[in-house]
Amino acid sequence: MSNVVRAEAAGTRIEAGQLPATARKPRGGWGWRGTPYVxxxxxxxxxxxxxxxxxxxxxxYSLTSWDGLDKTKExxxxxxxxxxxxxxxxxxVFYVSLYYFAASFVQMALALYFATILSFSTRxxxxxxxxxxxxxxxxxxxxxxxxxxxxxxxxxxDSILALFGAENLQQQWLGNPDINNISLASTSVWRYMGxxxxxxxxxxxxxxxxxxxxxxxxxxxRFQQFRYIIAPSIKPIIGLSFILAISGSLAVFEIxxxxxxxxxxxxxxxxxxxxxxxxxxxxxxGSAMAVILLVIVLVVTWVQRKVVPxxxxxxx
Amino acid sequence: MSYVAKxxxxxTLVLACLVTLLPISVIVMASLKxxxxxxxxxxxxxxxxxxxLENYVTAFTRGKMVQGFANTAFILLFxxxxxxxxxxxxxxxxxxxxxxxxxxxxxxxxxxxxVPGVTTQVATFQIVNNLGLYNTRWAAIALFMxxxxxxxxxxxxxxxxxxxxxxxxATLDGANHLTIYRRIILPxxxxxxxxxxxxxxxxxxxxxxxxxxxxxxxxxxxxxTSLFRFKGPFGxxxxxxxxxxxxxxxxxxxxxxxxxxxxxxxxTSGATK
Numbered sequence: 001m002s003n004v005v006r007a008e009a010a011g012t013r014i015e016a017g018q019l020p021a022t023a024r025k026p027r028g029g030w031g032w033r034g035t036p037y038v039x040x041x042x043x044x045x046x047x048x049x050x051x052x053x054x055x056x057x058x059x060x061y062s063l064t065s066w067d068g069l070d071k072t073k074e075x076x077x078x079x080x081x082x083x084x085x086x087x088x089x090x091x092x093v094f095y096v097s098l099y100y101f102a103a104s105f106v107q108m109a110l111a112l113y114f115a116t117i118l119s120f121s122t123r124x125x126x127x128x129x130x131x132x133x134x135x136x137x138x139x140x141x142x143x144x145x146x147x148x149x150x151x152x153x154x155x156x157x158d159s160i161l162a163l164f165g166a167e168n169l170q171q172q173w174l175g176n177p178d179i180n181n182i183s184l185a186s187t188s189v190w191r192y193m194g195x196x197x198x199x200x201x202x203x204x205x206x207x208x209x210x211x212x213x214x215x216x217x218x219x220x221x222r223f224q225q226f227r228y229i230i231a232p233s234i235k236p237i238i239g240l241s242f243i244l245a246i247s248g249s250l251a252v253f254e255i256x257x258x259x260x261x262x263x264x265x266x267x268x269x270x271x272x273x274x275x276x277x278x279x280x281x282x283x284x285x286g287s288a289m290a291v292i293l294l295v296i297v298l299v300v301t302w303v304q305r306k307v308v309p310x311x312x313x314x315x316x
Numbered sequence: 317m318s319y320v321a322k323x324x325x326x327x328t329l330v331l332a333c334l335v336t337l338l339p340i341s342v343i344v345m346a347s348l349k350x351x352x353x354x355x356x357x358x359x360x361x362x363x364x365x366x367x368x369l370e371n372y373v374t375a376f377t378r379g380k381m382v383q384g385f386a387n388t389a390f391i392l393l394f395x396x397x398x399x400x401x402x403x404x405x406x407x408x409x410x411x412x413x414x415x416x417x418x419x420x421x422x423x424x425x426x427x428x429x430x431v432p433g434v435t436t437q438v439a440t441f442q443i444v445n446n447l448g449l450y451n452t453r454w455a456a457i458a459l460f461m462x463x464x465x466x467x468x469x470x471x472x473x474x475x476x477x478x479x480x481x482x483x484x485x486a487t488l489d490g491a492n493h494l495t496i497y498r499r500i501i502l503p504x505x506x507x508x509x510x511x512x513x514x515x516x517x518x519x520x521x522x523x524x525x526x527x528x529x530x531x532x533x534x535x536x537x538x539x540x541t542s543l544f545r546f547k548g549p550f551g552x553x554x555x556x557x558x559x560x561x562x563x564x565x566x567x568x569x570x571x572x573x574x575x576x577x578x579x580x581x582x583x584t585s586g587a588t589k
Contacts, residue, residue, distance in 0.1 A: 039409035046462035054439035202584045277438040294435040
């Protein structure tokens with residue numbers, strides 16, 4: 001995808017002759033070895049302070065029973081980890097993320113469907129594209145409130161059901177523990193489908209048009225075109241979306257936090273970690289949960305990179 | 317395409333648009349109703365007066381939305397400017413120099429993309445606290461600047477397309493590295509900077525978690541946290557909450573309509589980091 005950017009770069013032609021007039025005699029030589037480090041100093045300091053230091057500290061906290069305030073941190077070994085895996089109420093959050101994980105498949109399927117049909121000539125194409133993508137840009141708090149209104153008793157959904165004479169289906173969409181996670185996961189689909197859709201659409205549109213023409217001459221049906229031309233070329237982006245789906249479904253926070261506050265069995269991993277560390281002042285236990293989450297995400301990413309061959313994820 | 321297939325295609329598209337727009341439309345209608353009207357009508361009943369902006373006034377004044385916009389603007393300005401400065405500098409060093417620790421530095425940045433920010437907040441919180449940034453706007457600014465590897469990636473990608481001969485010619489003319497960075501690299505990176513401004517701007521505008529955790533002060537509310545705080549005092553006044561939602565949504569809609577093409581490009585180049 002980044003070839004979009006690269007293509008633009010190639011288009012920016014600058015003659016080597018037109019150099020800034022201010023360039024004068026050589027000062028600080030080309031050869032000084034410290035130069036790159038001068039440019040990297042601030043980025044590296046920020047990277048270490050806000051990414052690596054927290055990771056290291058978190059491992060350390062997870063082995064203590066620290067409350068976040070005390071001067072001393074008491075070492076308790078693996079007690080916190082044992083607690084996470086043996087206390088069902090703590091482990092339950094993994095089960096909740098399965099709802100979001102399942103929802104992300106619905107999300108990808110919908111995105112793939114709309115990306116495919118909109119890649120062929122369609123009237124009002126840009127309008128449809130814009131409407132389907134727009135939710136992704138909306139503020140998460142706004143989305144959560146929109147859907148509290150949508151699901152509340154006598155709210156939008158209940159009114160739609162009434163409109164079709166299906167009052168018997170009305171219920172506590174966010175209160176009933178049997179379905180509230182489905183309501184929340186659907187909200188998540190509504191919010192994030194647009195991004196998948198635009199990514200898929202971009203990948204499909206980078207396929208040269210002649211391929212379709214050739215396929216049509218050979219008498220390939222729309223489905224065959226999808227199966228043999230579109231599907232293979234969007235495989236990498238689907239792999240990427242899959243990985244984002246896993247880490248995304250473990251890191252769900254805003255939607256359940258704002259819509260239900262994690263009540264009635266809707267607490268997710270992040271809600272519980274935040275609750276543990278900042279409300280119940282169990283920084284040690286909260287850290288252990290965070291470490292587990294981090295390890296899962298790293299393992300999943302590693303597996304994905306093994307399974308889906310690397311394309312262009314390199315900085316060099 | 318057959319007639320049936322065509323009908324099915326447009327039917328699903330229209331249905332998807334309905335599903336997208338309906339939840340928002342009812343909020344627009346609710347925001348224009350009076351409190352009494354809200355309780356006596358259903359979500360699909362049109363408001364009596366389409367120009368009743370009273371709830372918007374309430375949301376702006378009592379809901380501290382003005383302050384929210386001001387704080388968001390402040391944070392946005394500093395964190396976007398900082399991200400660009402840091403990102404371009406890092407990209408310049410990584411793409412244009414050979415140095416001994418280059419591989420290590422690149423690995424550090426790459427590895428960091430794998431660590432989801434939400435997982436480490438427990439410990440990040442302590443660092444922010446020790447730096448004395450807790451409950452200041454600088455907490456959010458520092459965090460937004462410090463962990464943005466996607467923009468570094470976008471800059472590196474773009475820089476690769478800019479011929480190195482430009483730098484070399486400038487060196488022959490006597491320019492030093494700072495001059496090259498400022499006079500050649502920065503101006504040429506403009507399209508990439510625009511991309512980063514857009515995706516970073518949207519991300520900062522929408523961020524809830526960081527300001528919620530690090531800036532609990534009453535007068536430090538940003539757009540997201542101000543709107544979140546509507547839930548308490550306006551709990552029974554859905555028409556005011558609805559107005560707040562629309563107030564937050566309008567800048568996003570305007571930005572989207574004005575910058576559509578760039579937004580699509582920005583997200584496709586940013587997401588496939």
